[in-house]
Amino acid sequence: MLSAEEIMKIDHEIALVPVRKAACIEALKIVQDHRGWISDESLEAIATHMDMSAEELESVATFYNLIFRKPVGRNIILLCDSISCYVMGYEKIYEHLEARLHIKFGETTPDARFTLLPNPCLGACDHAPVLMINDDLYKNLTNDKLDEILKEYK
Amino acid sequence: METPLTQHISINRPSLNLKDYVSVGGYQAVHRAITMAPQEITKMVQDSNLKGRGGAGFNTGMKWSFVPMNDAAQTKYLIANADEMEPGTFKDRLLLEGNPHQLIEGMIVSAYAIQANISYVFLRWAYNKAARLIRYAIDEAYAAGYLGKNILGTGFNLEMHLHTGIGRYMCGEETALLNALEGKRATPRTKPPFPQVSGLFGKPTIVNNVETLCNIPHIINKGADWFKSLSPGADAGTKLYGISGKVNKPGLWELPMGTTMRQLIEEHAGGMKNGFKFRGALPGGASTDFLVEEHLDIKMDYKSVAAAGSRLGTGTMIILDDHTCPVGFVHNLEHFFAQESCGWCTPCREGLPWTEKILLSIENGEGRPEDLELLEMHTKYMGPGNTFCALAPGAMEPLQSGLKYFREDFEKHINEKKCPWR
Numbered sequence: 001m002l003s004a005e006e007i008m009k010i011d012h013e014i015a016l017v018p019v020r021k022a023a024c025i026e027a028l029k030i031v032q033d034h035r036g037w038i039s040d041e042s043l044e045a046i047a048t049h050m051d052m053s054a055e056e057l058e059s060v061a062t063f064y065n066l067i068f069r070k071p072v073g074r075n076i077i078l079l080c081d082s083i084s085c086y087v088m089g090y091e092k093i094y095e096h097l098e099a100r101l102h103i104k105f106g107e108t109t110p111d112a113r114f115t116l117l118p119n120p121c122l123g124a125c126d127h128a129p130v131l132m133i134n135d136d137l138y139k140n141l142t143n144d145k146l147d148e149i150l151k152e153y154k
Numbered sequence: 155m156e157t158p159l160t161q162h163i164s165i166n167r168p169s170l171n172l173k174d175y176v177s178v179g180g181y182q183a184v185h186r187a188i189t190m191a192p193q194e195i196t197k198m199v200q201d202s203n204l205k206g207r208g209g210a211g212f213n214t215g216m217k218w219s220f221v222p223m224n225d226a227a228q229t230k231y232l233i234a235n236a237d238e239m240e241p242g243t244f245k246d247r248l249l250l251e252g253n254p255h256q257l258i259e260g261m262i263v264s265a266y267a268i269q270a271n272i273s274y275v276f277l278r279w280a281y282n283k284a285a286r287l288i289r290y291a292i293d294e295a296y297a298a299g300y301l302g303k304n305i306l307g308t309g310f311n312l313e314m315h316l317h318t319g320i321g322r323y324m325c326g327e328e329t330a331l332l333n334a335l336e337g338k339r340a341t342p343r344t345k346p347p348f349p350q351v352s353g354l355f356g357k358p359t360i361v362n363n364v365e366t367l368c369n370i371p372h373i374i375n376k377g378a379d380w381f382k383s384l385s386p387g388a389d390a391g392t393k394l395y396g397i398s399g400k401v402n403k404p405g406l407w408e409l410p411m412g413t414t415m416r417q418l419i420e421e422h423a424g425g426m427k428n429g430f431k432f433r434g435a436l437p438g439g440a441s442t443d444f445l446v447e448e449h450l451d452i453k454m455d456y457k458s459v460a461a462a463g464s465r466l467g468t469g470t471m472i473i474l475d476d477h478t479c480p481v482g483f484v485h486n487l488e489h490f491f492a493q494e495s496c497g498w499c500t501p502c503r504e505g506l507p508w509t510e511k512i513l514l515s516i517e518n519g520e521g522r523p524e525d526l527e528l529l530e531m532h533t534k535y536m537g538p539g540n541t542f543c544a545l546a547p548g549a550m551e552p553l554q555s556g557l558k559y560f561r562e563d564f565e566k567h568i569n570e571k572k573c574p575w576r
Binding site: 016017018019021022023024025026028029059060063064065066067081082083084086087088119120121122123124125126127128132135137 | 238239240241242243244246247278279280281282315318319320321322323334335336337338339340355396397398399400404405406436440470472473474475478482483486487489490493494496
């Protein structure tokens, strides 16, 4: 079931496009904003609202990197693993994160505080290595800096 | 030296609001454009020799000229491609965060030239600061009458929407971008029909890169000849050039199109870091061929870089230094491309993971002598013409040139059964 607020926001997006299902990516984003991830139940509810089959919506949901079809933690760490960050040593940052949080790429800490994901180029290559936590970008990373940054996220 | 694109951008203060933008001559190009016939604008842009700054380098005015102009009632779309995701590329971020009104003004003029009534900024999710600024700037432009119905009393209508993507390199390919906007998987479409004729929702559509669109107001204000005079070389205008890697001052600079690689590295980026030697560079993002020391004095414009066997691409260079393993470097690139392949066509879906695995085994000291031939075979099989879009051919560019210029390093991995850099 979608909430009244979710439906209101989705319908606002539907009104902007000539074909109803063109708003399905927006719908996925809206529901994920509210619930943190897209469960099978959420997917089916959105598909029904969009006049799509659940299978068709699933094909869209699984295509994009940042629609989560599994539960994620309260904070999402997106570590850039692309070329400029490779040259500038993202692997050391990854090792440090692994040691600190005891998780690998794709995993969530048992207390659900962090999910760690690799991410392609974040477009801040002159300040590599970089990562994002939720909506915040952190540049010119060092292990010490990272320790301070992690404290900000509960 | 003129820097039209970045003259009003400063990291020390917030981007200009509409009032401040107007006070420095902003939106003059819209006032000027609406006194001109749409085709006149297209002609002017074509004459200016502005080429697409997203990487393909196609003449922008010529691209616009393919839009059918005979049916005034037909819906048409203009889209700003702000899905900057080419690894090593961070140029459009500056324009988006630094001066969003410049982009909006460029989009209004461009939409007028093709008589489009609906426009989108297709923005990468990661650029959330840009998203906030653009959303605000669009609202300001509506309130001032530069967007909406009957713009400046001309009868021309233009709606503008911001769409933030949710992550996939493929969305930067213009036909895949259209599928993403239609709520589908971002797989590429068959061309022809080209988007100029049948694009978003089957309507004529122009997709232009952010930097391309930001040049438009300046061309309208100052003319095609002025734009050509900005560059000493064959290609017109300025270019946002960037450098990342082991240099003293990585960064981004607006310079005349045709500035040399040596000037960029030595004068602007402050040279290589102490103790690091230049071995090569990808001149314009992950999907461009390596250039090496012998190319340092070539002009970084479309023609000269192509003559040297690479592509200008996005103009943002990634430097390979002597402390970085070339095999690891290329493996990182192919890992990216294999992951971002949309899976639509077989050579790309199957071929890229194969090259990634071969490169990883070489990097780990498990390579066989025949692996180099196998990699070379892939660069042919996934070369231009064999795949549905440009992703796999782009992925093969650093691999084929890496095999050419750093062959000894590949062989050393295989002969010594380990990575000499580890």
